[in-house]
Amino acid sequence: MSLQENSTFDYARLSKAISTRDLSYKLLMWIGDAIDKGLIQPSKVAHQTGGPDAATDWLRSNYYQIPEHLRPAEDDIAEFSAFFSTYLTSSFDVVEKPGTKGEGPTPTICRCELCMRIVNAPHLRAKKLYASDKRRAKFLMTERMLELATENQLVISHDRAAELISDKTVQRDAAFVAYGHWLIMRLSGQSDGPAILALWRLIAWDPRGGIRRGFTLNLGDFKVAERKLLATIRIAT
Ligand SMILES: [Zn+2]
Structure with a gap:
């Protein structure tokens, strides 16, 4: 099953x-x-x-x-x-x-x-990003993790979710999920400000700086990231 x-x-x-x-x-x-x-x-x-x-x-x-x-x-x-x-x-x-x-x-x-x-x-x-924008981006990621957990009848605390995204791979998956959520919100003119740019950099930028070679946004990557994030949450709960 x-x-x-x-x-x-x-x-x-x-x-x-x-x-x-x-x-x-x-x-x-x-x-x-x-x-x-x-x-x-x-x-x-x-x-x-x-x-x-x-x-x-x-x-x-x-x-x-x-x-x-x-x-x-x-x-x-x-x-x-x-x-x-x-x-x-x-x-x-x-x-x-x-x-x-x-x-x-x-x-x-x-x-x-x-x-x-x-x-x-x-x-x-x-835009120049400040520490507060990055903190806000982390909050947006944990918020979406809690939502994804709820949607799948799982329970995870905010602190536990925050702990999980200290892992860079998990963080990028969470950034995809949060960025995707806000991409849709922006179709109705709602944004969260520079934190959204911080999320974008987490997915599109090489950790050493600059955009990842050949990076493009595509639906398939959001699907994979969400599935991986859900698996991470499942193991952690
Ligand atoms: Zn004007």
Whole structure:
């Protein structure tokens, strides 16, 4: 008899989130180039927040300037924008320097978090992570481990889960599971901030620094990681 394995993922949504992340990356690369060439204009409408609504507004007003293969289908704009806003604000910082577009005595363009990243797309910097972001990432991992245990009628304490992820292999499995959960949440514009970037680095980066050679996100790796994590929890309980 094989053990029952219940997933905490909706894999169809996870697959959607992975492709949305890929498209977000490609669109941002294009924006960097397009801003330099003056192909797209900064938003003159001031957005209340730099969240999903600002991204939707920006995308709608620039939709036809964006090459077809780099933009979401029209009926997908709201969901894509929600994700795209979390992608920009959780992962990148604007490099502060004099003359940064949008600064100065007479700002005539929107300076919300999202628009500042769009107009500065050619020189965005990956967010710097602090110890608190890494601690938060650990908390998010243990939270998902407890959820995975519950989903499989297992009981594990928060402390025990935290202890298990001190092992690097287990930690990477847990990072996949937590990152996958948050990828899906981001389709509705919810992020946990820089801790999500910390999770990403745990899965995509070589421990010696830099991205793993040939690394790409794919659904199969999330499935394998979740199965391995569940087996670890089962042995530990
Ligand atoms: Zn704005």
